[in-house]
Structures are given as C-alpha cells and as structure tokens.
C-alpha cells in the first residue's frame with residue numbers, strides 16, 4: 001500500500017469525519033512557502049492551513065523556539081506564574097489598544113471567552129443586557145455559543161436549541177443595525193473582513209457609525225480578529241486599517257504560526273473576569289506562548305507586516321490585471337484576498353491549480369480565498385498569477 005492509501009484507509013476506518021470528502025493529498029513536510037506530499041510533489045502554498053502558518057514552513061526561528069522550549073518544559077499550569085505567558089501578554093498589550101489578555105487554544109474558545117466577558121461585565125454592573133448582535137454570513141466558531149453567534153443557518157440547524165438572544169443583521173446596513181441596537185444589547189461582535197463567507201471587508205463608514213452607536217448606547221464592541229489579526233491585513237491588527245478601536249478583540253490562527261494559541265484581549269474597564277470566572281488547562285502554556293512571542297517578534301522586527309501590506313497590494317493588482325471574463329471581482333486587504341469568479345467554477349479552478357502544484361482555498365463554488373504565509377515574495381505571486389491565468393484559459397476553453 002502506498003503511504004497515502006494507508007493514511008486514507010485508517011482515516012476512513014477510524015476518524016469521525018466532520019470535513020466531508022477530503023482532498024486526497026497528505027503532506028509530509030514543508031519549507032518556506034512550499035509543502036511536499038507523500039509522493040514528494042512540491043506545492044506552493046497560498047492557503048497556509050487557513051491563514052495559520054504565518055511564518056511558512058520550517059521557519060528557522062520558530063523551529064528553534066519549539067526545539068528549545070521542548071528541552072525545557074512544555075506545560076506547567078496557570079496556577080503558577082509562566083514566564084512566556086507574561087511576556088507574550090506584555091508584547092500584545094504594548095502593541096495594541098488592549099490593556100490585558102487571556103490565552104486559550106483556538107478561535108472559537110477566544111470568541112466564547114469574549115461573549116462570556118461581555119456578559120460578566122454587565123452582570124458586575126447589575127444591568128440586564130441579554131442580547132448580542134452579530135452579522136449575517138459571519139463565522140465565529142463551533143462551540144455552542146459561537147455557533148449561535150455565527151450568522152449561517154447551516155452551522156446551527158442540528159444544534160437547536162441554540163444559545164439564546166443572538167440577533168443577526170446584514171453586513172454594511174447601518175439602519176438594520178440601528179433598529180436592533182438597544183439598552184438590551186450587551187455587545188456587537190463582528191469580523192472586519194468576513195473570511196468564511198468569501199472575503200468581504202466591512203465598510204469603513206459603517207464601522208465608524210457602529211462605534212458611535214455603541215458609545216451612545218453603552219454597547220460593547222467586539223472584533224473577531226481570529227483570521228484578520230497578527231499581520232495578515234498589512235497591520236498587526238486589522239482594526240488599525242479602519243482607525244476604529246474595539247473594547248474587546250480576539251486572536252488565534254496566525255498567532256502561534258501553526259501551534260494552537262488563541263487570545264482574548266480587552267481594554268481595562270471591560271476586564272470583568274474575576275478569579276474563578278473563567279479558565280483553561282492548556283491555554284497560555286509555555287510552548288504555545290513561546291511560539292506566540294516568536295511569531296510577533298518576527299512580524300515586528302523582520303518586516304513581515306510591511307511585507308503583507310506591500311506584497312498584498314502587488315498581489316491584488318496582479319490579480320486585477322488578469323484579463324479573463326471568468327473573474328468578477330478581486331477584493332481584500334493585505335494578504336487576505338478573495339477572487340470572485342463566475343459561479344460554478346471555483347472547485348474546478350482550485351483542483352486545476354492543485355494539479356499544477358498550487359494550493360488555494362475555495363469558498364463555495366465561486367470564490368478563491370488566498371491567505372498565504374506572510375513571508376511570501378513577489379516571485380511567488382507571479383507564479384500564482386501565471387498559473388491562475390493558464391487555468392482560467394483552460395476552463396474558458398472547456399466551457
């Protein structure tokens with residue numbers, strides 16, 4: 001049996017599949033922007049494990065950090081002080097609008113924490129504010145509260161009854177938001193660029209107005225920066241692109257460069273948790289926080305945020321210059337880019353790119369989602385654009 005066949009056999013026999021029919025490839029290792037499969041075939045990766053592998057593969061600093069930390073200690077417990085946790089907290093706070101941070105293991109867990117923090121804030125104040133407003137087509141995670149927050153019925157249906165009082169309003173419609181915002185609203189939670197729905201950035205004027213309404217009505221503003229945070233959009237945090245600060249925000253994906261780490265950050269008045277209110281066994285352990293420190297330092301000290309901005313603009317311009325009737329729109333910020341194509345060809349384009357050794361994400365059957373490692377150069381962008389142009393010509397001919 002070939003290695004891939006054996007992996008597929010074990011997976012199909014023993015794994016509780018929630019992912020549907022998988023892409024029939026397994027990777028053994030990576031280097032820089034490249035991944036290699038079980039047959040030794042190289043792929044240029046514009047998917048990065050869904051916006052996770054911010055430093056690419058086998059990055060010298062991250063590899064060394066993991067090796068060195070493994071030789072010392074992987075996990076202790078948050079009942080003790082943890083040097084790496086305290087250092088990563090300081091690094092995030094000194095480079096953001098937040099005053100404090102709590103670490104966890106994933107995006108869903110960070111958002112779950114944000115929802116609980118907002119509830120606890122109003123509980124402390126003795127205010128009855130049961131409602132949350134989130135956006136239609138949003139994605140906030142797979143725990144019960146974050147599924148309830150997520151504005152997509154397909155993720156919610158089997159889990160009713162959901163957590164109550166999540167109201168979903170259409171993106172970029174300020175009147176719809178205004179109609180729901182009231183003295184009963186605890187918080188609004190939103191993504192600045194909706195990733196799972198196909199890379200839809202929020203309008204700047206809409207966000208500014210939401211901030212104003214929140215201030216006016218005492219509603220907390222939570223940004224889910226699980227996908228947009230940590231340099232991805234050409235700033236350390238995407239809210240910097242908008243000039244609008246949240247009261248609470250969340251991070252995960254790119255923060256550990258592939259090692260699971262999530263974070264919940266808040267300004268001081270909203271740090272409402274008291275001892276015993278919330279917790280985690282693994283969150284913020286020495287290994288994950290050492291990786292977080294390494295990633296943030298690489299971004300801040302080695303120009304990767306600027307690279308996301310510069311190479312991201314170059315990428316978007318190059319995509320916009322592709323002359324194909326199959327491309328309807330190119331949108332995004334920094335290195336979070338969506339290429340909307342005519343309906344029905346997304347999966348085919350993704351498959352043909354993969355045959356040519358290029359990995360890209362697909363949302364539904366018409367949008368390519370490109371979230372490459374932040375170490376990408378213009379040379380790799382050019383390779384992508386050449387291959388996409390060829391694939392689109394092939395699809396057009398076949399249509």
Ligand SMILES: Cc1ncc(COP(=O)(O)O)c(C=O)c1O
Nearest residue numbers: 106107108139140141195226227
């Ligand atoms: C914006 C956003 N929030 C939350 C999540 C959930 O993160 P996780 O899968 O780490 O729980 C995701 C995952 O794709 C996401 O894109």
